[in-house]
Structure formats: structure tokens, C-alpha cells
Amino acid sequence: MLEFIFIPVIFGIVTLGVYRIVELFVRRRERMLMIEKMGHPGEAPGLLRNAPFPLYQKRSFNSLKASILLIGLGFGLLSGFLISRHWLGTIPETSWMAFHVRETVNIIYGASVLFFGGIGLLLSFFLERKYIQREKNEQGQ
Numbered sequence: 785m786l787e788f789i790f791i792p793v794i795f796g797i798v799t800l801g802v803y804r805i806v807e808l809f810v811r812r813r814e815r816m817l818m819i820e821k822m823g824h825p826g827e828a829p830g831l832l833r834n835a836p837f838p839l840y841q842k843r844s845f846n847s848l849k850a851s852i853l854l855i856g857l858g859f860g861l862l863s864g865f866l867i868s869r870h871w872l873g874t875i876p877e878t879s880w881m882a883f884h885v886r887e888t889v890n891i892i893y894g895a896s897v898l899f900f901g902g903i904g905l906l907l908s909f910f911l912e913r914k915y916i917q918r919e920k921n922e923q924g925q
Contacts, residue, residue, distance in 0.1 A: 845915075849908045856904025860897035867892050 868889040 845908065845912045848911065849905065852904040852908040852911075853901055854904075856900040856902070856907075857897055859904075860900030861893070863900065864889075864893040864896035867896065 871892075872885060872889065
């Protein structure tokens, strides 16, 4: 049934695998060069400022964003289910409107998932901003 997609998928997987292996060796070489440069005492502070160490990076809130987004998507699915269950219970299955109701249920699911997912991302943005502001206030004092 989906035989036409096997060749591009296999090609993509092989290409991605080869890319990752080459990237692994290139990054290893880059790390070795950084270690060699850190051996020189005069160049180390400038090198460490650009290094991807947690002490020198801004905080990342990816896990907060992802968790609140998934919670929002879960609430969206739940609310879509409850709305559709209530709405489908009021219309008989043999009615001529049953098809239109089923199509509208799809729209309800999509809209509620997008709505609650957006609310979750907005909530994570405000939490991040609050946390960053609190951190700046603590550093300023």
C-alpha cells in the first residue's frame, strides 16, 4: 500500500546516519583543538567565553516550554472530547445531520488543541520572563 515511500525513507535514514557519523568525527576534532588551545594560559579566558559550558550560557527553558505545551495539548484533547461527547449525545446517529456533526467534531478537536497549546506556550513565556526578572533582581542586590 505504501511501497512508494520505502525508497525515500530508507535513503533519508542512510543519509542522516552518514551525516551524524561525519559530524561526530568533526566535533571530536574541534574539541581536541579547543583542549590544545586551553593549554595556553593567555588564550583561555577568551576561549571559555564562547564555549558551550552551562556557566557561560543563558538559561534554556526548553523543558518548561515542552512540558507546559504538552499539558495544554492534553487539556485541549480532553476538552475537545468532552465537548464532542456532549454534542454527539444530543443528535441521533440516524439523523441526516450526523455526518456534519462528525465533521464539526474534527474542527472542535483541532481548535481546542491549538487553543490550549497556545495558552500553554503563553504561560511558559510569562513564567520564563518572571524567572529571568527574579534572577536579575537577585544578581543586582
